[in-house]
Amino acid sequence: MSIPAPRTVAPSAHDIALKSAISKAARHLMPMLVILYFVAFLDRTNVGFAQAALKADRGVGDAAFALGAGIFFIGYALFEVPSNLLLKRFGARFWLARISITWGIVAAAFAFTTDDVMFNVLRFLLGVTEAGLFPGVIMFLSEWFPNKVRVQMFAIFYLAQPFSQMIGAPLSGGLISFGDSLGFARGWQVMFFGEGLLAVIAGIAALFLLTNSPAKAKFLSDEEKLALSNAMAVEDRARTEDGPSGIWRAMANWKVWYFTVIYFALQIAVYGTTFYLPQEVAGLLGKKVGWEVGLVSAIPWLVGLFACYYLGKAAHTVARRRNWGSLLYIGTGVFILGSAWAGANNQPLLGIVFITLAVASFLTVGPITWAYPTAFLTGAAAAAGIGLINSLGNLGGFVAPLMRTAFNDALPTKSGEWGVVSLGVFAFLAAAMVFATKFFKGAKSDELLEAEELTPVH
Template sequence: MDQAASLDLGARTAETNVYRKITWRIMPFIVVCYLVAYLDRVNVGFAKLQMMSDLGFSDAVYGFGAGVFFIGYFIFEVPSNLALHKLGARIWIARIMITWAIISALTLFVTTPIQFYAARFFLGLAEAGFSPGIMLYLTYWFPAKKRGFALGFYYIAIPLAGVVGGPVSGLILQYFDGSTVMKAWQWLFLLEAAPSLIAGVAVLYLMVDRPEQAKWLTDAEKAEVSAELRHEDGDKVVHATSMDFLKDVRIWKLSGVYFMTIIGLYGISFWLPSIVKESGIKDVATVGWLSAIPYLVAIPSIILTGISADRTRRRRAHFSAALAIGALGLALAGYVGQSPAAAVFWLSIGTAGMLSALSLFWGVPCAFLAGTSAAAGIATINCIGNLAGFVSPYMVGGLNVLTGNPAFGLYAVAACMLAGAILMRIIPASLGDR
């Protein structure tokens, strides 16, 4: 091996080592934070199993309440991400987590549809900015070529929330059934808010805003990461004016793709326990354990698709294929009827495909946006896309009431996901991605 080749190999090894160090220093804690965030967002899906009958809510009331979270989320999303960019992730993420933990716990006091809607709305307002804030935070630490794995690592939190949250939620509902203090679903909201509060306080002590502030990186490693990120940002878009930002068609197309993807995410998250129950399982603890299986299957799928997309630089192609497979799985999950094994199998295919696509999505806008444009662009796409969190549960709940057949709701969700897979393929590639 000649001297030039040896030096190049040494440089690549050093680069790999520094990003490996960053990954293992910041990503596990970020995953924990997102896990407890997502658990607080979707535990209403398990509370539904008892809360609806206790309070006399219909599927339509539940669907609207589950979805109105995203109206509050929409209102405060962009201002929240711009605040994070200005104030730093540590302060702002801690603020988000502590306030949403308090509001999630207060949901145990709802007794009427209006109170349920208000609790969900303010929960969305409190949580706005968390997910796009983390996306922005990762752009401070990882260049595009390393970000696919980091995003995949991050999105493992969603299936982990399902793996952990399903059995735990089912056991809480079972164990506290018959409690003389309050209903089991009320205990669910209270107990599952506690981890978010603890994690929010921990953020103040454990999170580091940027590489140059990390005491666990050497000066050479800080300089290497900062130089690579500055070099990459030089090839990205920083819009000169608000009008230039609004005229960037890619942002609006990606908002549409993300909207269709989130239709799938919350079609699964809010209704999966009900689908498992309606397949013939009546015991709530068993529903909880079976609901964890699709999320468990999704974990290796997320990791493998992220690695493959990074290596081939075909992120958009991987995204479209995964989302189409997810659509097929969900559609067939609605077709199987009274067969728990078949329902769980096809829900596993649908969940793995949808979550794998979701983990790849943010690599696309992050590949061409930088600085304030990245903060605003990520927040805008997430803001518009997450309106699907309102549309999806309300659409499924409305179709359930209208048709009396839950399969039609899943068919509608699958059709939206397929549309998102097709739309991604007509967005121009950037930074060598295909």
């Protein structure tokens, strides 16, 4: 007696159209979004390459630099929610382009810095003009991609961070070295002006390459538009049942504040490490900041690029997101503490290894973290809630350099390891909070996530 072959269910025309629409949307939208964030991250962190030169040429001391590095996030936090609401009103295509063009102008103006006051004013204005880019893209992606593949899209978007440091670190160091050889300008001036101009060009390109919604996408067929629009409508209904409705209810929702604390802890690790990475690498290598330090500083971001993409692709269930998220936050804390130990004990190779693993961990956990709020926020509530999480969470970028400096001043050592240690502690708090989501009441969006049959996009 022959054994019958197992029955297989052929995919429906709707499923085929939906998967085709998602693949096309990823190919058409993600490159431009990655470029926007690439330039944004480059312009907000390239100040680390100019620290020594600004101190020598313009008298910007360590305290003023720490304030300027962090005050970016004050302007960013104040205008984040209003910017996100305006994006909802005017559409992502226009508003993301506006953000990029205006922050590019401010970023280029750093080339004309005269003293610490102007430096701090420009850092504040950079935060004001860039406000809304990151949460706007997060909200934009949550309106384009179903939950099953959304973490993967977030992970692709996050690739801009390692790209900006892999390419941007040598680029910044190279522009400084090149500028110094010109004679008519300082290297740091060439770096600021050139990288600011990139943002202006990227903003102009966004006007032509982004599309506000699946219904308006010329690159989708009618069947693909309908399939993707219907899939997102189903998720919107689930999110409406799970989450708050309206702006003020979203901003008062306890889950929004819960994930704000988690994101705040993450940003302390991210910016406390990123702002000082060139100086840390230079100290470990015994070199001046320049081309060589820029190349070595790119290594952590290269490793982080692969970790971010592949783990983001794997985290497509509720349990996987929780488990990976908890482990990666623990790893972030452990590896930051390890880098402090290596610096204190004159172990440059181990220091680079620990920094590399720390960067890979906090890069990878970011997209996973954003999967939680986008699963229960939609519409105006998403604009307000996502904006609030990102704006207040990013204040970790303001706290981190000040906290690191304060610990180093209170407990002075040659390598400044206590300032580094202070950054890692918050990651353990975030790990506990992500793990505690296991005890949250089951949600409609979680049930939908587990039931979906979409395969990850390749």
